[in-house]
Amino acid sequence: MITTTHEPGHHRTATTTARPPRGPAVTFALHLGGMVLAMLLGMLLLAPVATGLAAAVGWDLAAAGPEAAALVMATTMTLGMAVWMVHRGHGPRAVGEMSAAMVLPFAAGLAPYWAGLVSAADALVVGHVLMLPAMAAVMLLRRDRYTGGHVHAPAPTAWGRGVEAVAHRWPTLLALGLTFDSWLRPGILPAWTLVVLGGEYLVIGAVRREFRGDRLLAAHVAGFVLYLGLAAVAATAPAAVAGPVVAAGWLLHVGWDAALYRAGRVTWRWFAEACAVIDLVLGVTVLLAL
Template sequence: MKNTRMYADSRTAVPSPAPVPTDEPTPSAPTPTAAAPASSRRLLWHLGEMALAMVAGMLLLGPLWDLAGTALGIGDALARPEVAALVMATNMTVGMTVGMRYRAHRWHAVGEMAAAMYVPFLLLLVPFRAGLIDADALLLGGHLLMIPAMVLVAVRHRHEASAPARRHRVVVALAHRWPAGLALLMTVEMWVDPSVLSPWTMLVLPGGYLLIGVARRTLGGRGVLATQLAGLAVWVALTLVAVKAGGRTADWLVAFGWLAHAGWDLAHHRGRVVPRGYAEFCVVLDVALAAVMVLAILTTDA
């Protein structure tokens, strides 16, 4: 028993039998040239996700800063170029942090990417305070320097999450509905200052379906093209009537036109002409904009 235990605990490996020769080809590892495009695609995909998350942060948090500045009486301070630059970097960092944590990136990678948001603006604050550059150069230069900084951080961490993603089912459900969330983010600022869109914007509603249908070649089914052209004719007529009427009547027609198009979106939700995500995005955007315009009409004196 003692000898058996000593043998099992030893580091001496039992030699494996020689492989039996076969005629089948041995699978080879992917060549560096084949792996390089995949790695580049992952890098571009990661940077694209970061850019979308940053834009979402600005769209969502920008109006909140305006409200806070007005309520606290610090609107003028927030409007100063150096403060506005840092506020913008904060908005982008918040959106980027949420996106990276959703992808299970570790906190030290998130911290370095946050530094890529702030450091370019902080570096340009020195020449700005010295009067060597103006406010436009500060904001534009900060964004331009941010791009290589983000690339360096992404390459350093191999632009891949090193931890398994563990997400709550509610978070997963919300992520799957990102088109609806994006549509809501795009209307946040309009809820702060509601207004009625121009009647001509209704031409975008049927036009988008026609352009996407042509690009996807999904207008060739029976009656599909005729249906889309009929929708175009309806919204063109509604637009012309609103332009001719003007005033409060035009406002109500525009609001009705956007709300009615939500029904058109629901009819296309199965993705026959446009992708399902696009229809989902449009139905939320149309309803939200119609609600904003109704609010603007009701809160504005005739």
């Protein structure tokens, strides 16, 4: 798009490129794709939590039958999707409709299982296969809502602010979900993990070409050498010494993560945030395992 502006004594032409608007089909697909990703993230984060809590009270979900598996999968995926929809500005009715579209397919799969017509595994497959068509059907029934681009922003309620906070801190939630099992079964990590800790930012920074100054590169090389030394001590020392050394390495790395997060250098900020939480949890749980 060419725009021309006139000023006294001047004639100036400015050229700007306008992004063409998305078509309804593309907007529809992006809405569906966003919800699917939110579902998968919800299951990734919350399924280990549900399994761990069940194990803590002596309930083995793996041996509990397809009903328990369907409940965990449907609930964790629905929660992830619901948080995303509220973040996008959808109201309770829209969230409720989409939640029903995710839960009812599992009920449809369990019904023939209870009747003895399909196996437990097939019942879960039916639930997964029917889920996406059911979600797409709801979206088609409300096509104006899902083909019109952005939905209005969430109202500034306590719930809306809470959802925004959750969405903003997704790296922390991801890290907590990935490390939840460590609280239930703490253990001492192998010494080689310290080598990975010491070298990860050196590799990432080199790939991203962040080391434009000698001081920043020297600091990361020194950190890598330090962690090589810690790994050597942990690998050769008695268990009574190796465990605390490994824990110290993970806990010290939290400071490294925090420094890069604040500086916005070397790595992605979301990655530094997630790593800080992972390092803290694993460092503490190693201490608990001593």
